[in-house]
Amino acid sequence: MKDITSNFATYYHPKSALIFYQADGDASKSYVEHYDMDKNGNPINAHPLTVREAKKLAESLHTDEEKDRLLKSDGILDSSLLSFDAKLGKVIWFTKAQYRPLHFNKGLGIVSGNAHTPALLWVADRESLSLFALASNRRPTPNTELYHAPFFNVYQNGNVCMGTVEIEANETSSIRELTRLWEAYFFNSYFSHLMSEHNPIKGNCVMLWESLVNADKLFPNEVLLKNNQKLKDILL
Numbered sequence: 001m002k003d004i005t006s007n008f009a010t011y012y013h014p015k016s017a018l019i020f021y022q023a024d025g026d027a028s029k030s031y032v033e034h035y036d037m038d039k040n041g042n043p044i045n046a047h048p049l050t051v052r053e054a055k056k057l058a059e060s061l062h063t064d065e066e067k068d069r070l071l072k073s074d075g076i077l078d079s080s081l082l083s084f085d086a087k088l089g090k091v092i093w094f095t096k097a098q099y100r101p102l103h104f105n106k107g108l109g110i111v112s113g114n115a116h117t118p119a120l121l122w123v124a125d126r127e128s129l130s131l132f133a134l135a136s137n138r139r140p141t142p143n144t145e146l147y148h149a150p151f152f153n154v155y156q157n158g159n160v161c162m163g164t165v166e167i168e169a170n171e172t173s174s175i176r177e178l179t180r181l182w183e184a185y186f187f188n189s190y191f192s193h194l195m196s197e198h199n200p201i202k203g204n205c206v207m208l209w210e211s212l213v214n215a216d217k218l219f220p221n222e223v224l225l226k227n228n229q230k231l232k233d234i235l236l
Contacts, residue, residue: 013037013041014037014041015036016034016036017034017035017043018035018049019032019033021033031048032048033047034047034048034049034050034053071084071085071091071173071174071178072086072174073174074174074175077175078093078176078179080093080094080139080179082094082121082231083235084175088125089126090124090125091125091178091179092122092235093122093179095119095120095122097116097119097137097218098116098117099114099115099116099216100115100116100117100187101114101187102115102117102191103187103190104152104190104192104213105191105193107192108193108206109210110206110210110213111210111214114213114214115213115214115215116217118221118224119136120132120133120134120149121133122179122182122183123234124178124179126167126178128160129182130157131158132146132147132148132149132158132227133147133149133224134147135147135224140231141231143231144230144231145230146227146233147226148200148226150201150205150208151200152191152195153191153192153195154200155195155196155198156195156196156198158227160186161195162186162189163189163192167185200225201223201224201225202222202223202225208220
């Protein structure tokens with residue numbers, strides 16, 4: 001065999017080694033020993049793996065692909081953004097009361113059209129969405145009270161059932177794009193039913209939206225139901 005290592009442009013030399021020890025019969029008990037390597041590649045200076053060394057190892061294993069998935073701003077952060085965790089890909093933001101297109105399943109007997117919706121608080125990552133209502137358009141503070149989102153397809157805890165909607169938010173690393181995607185997914189989907197018999201408002205939810213769609217009436221915030229949480233209870 002021919003030795004071709006001299007043709008390599010980059011040379012790699014052993015710098016350290018880890019040995020994992022495990023107790024007989026007990027996989028939960030383990031011990032990691034760290035070795036430095038001398039110029040000949042022989043292990044020396046054996047010692048328990050320190051916290052600092054473990055952190056450096058974790059950083060080196062953090063791949064470029066994982067870094068690309070970290071959420072990041074693509075400009076000045078919008079004033080509607082309340083909190084985000086770049087690593088988890090989780091964002092909390094709010095939207096003011098708006099006139100939006102709404103789509104209803106025929107089984108509800110509500111004609112699809114435009115209607116005023118209340119201010120909303122959104123909590124999302126790349127795979128799931130939770131939604132709450134707000135009593136005013138003011139930017140929420142940690143002590144702002146949350147209300148149930150007055151829509152169909154939303155569970156009592158705020159989780160949104162997206163049904164057969166295909167979510168394609170896994171690849172984005174833009175905070176702005178992620179928030180816009182979820183707003184579009186939610187309001188472009190069809191409302192079909194109340195979740196687990198949860199009625200999110202004071203009164204009849206079907207009658208409420210029948211009275212609002214294509215009527216150009218402001219959303220009546222007095223029908224909102226508190227969910228006994230404040231913003232600080234769900235902040236990241």
